[in-house]
Amino acid sequence: MFGDLMGMMGKLKETQAKVEATKKRLDTVLIDQASSDGLLKITLTANREIKSIEVDNSLLNDKEQLEDYLIINLNKAIEKASKVNETELAAVAKEGMPNIPGMDQLFK
Structure with missing residues (x-):
């Protein structure tokens, strides 16, 4: 019993580290958005930090106007950055979750 619990705790810590690494990586993923006529261009990270506005x-x-x-x-x-962010973090979190029946429904 304690072995399973210790294994789960280790897996959760490993998953937490992966989530943190993913958050750092998302700082380098750039999302570009331009107005349909090209008069305004915005770049932000997948962590929703604005990098530039032209x-x-x-x-x-x-x-x-x-x-x-x-x-x-x-x-x-x-909205684009949020989708990328949520998808990436959900994938990492789901990967690290223990196999508990019904838990997979939380990440759909």
């Missing part, structure tokens, strides 16, 4: 000069003349572009494209970029 704004075409034509958008600088219309504050409201620029704000709309930023909101729309930042939300799209964050």
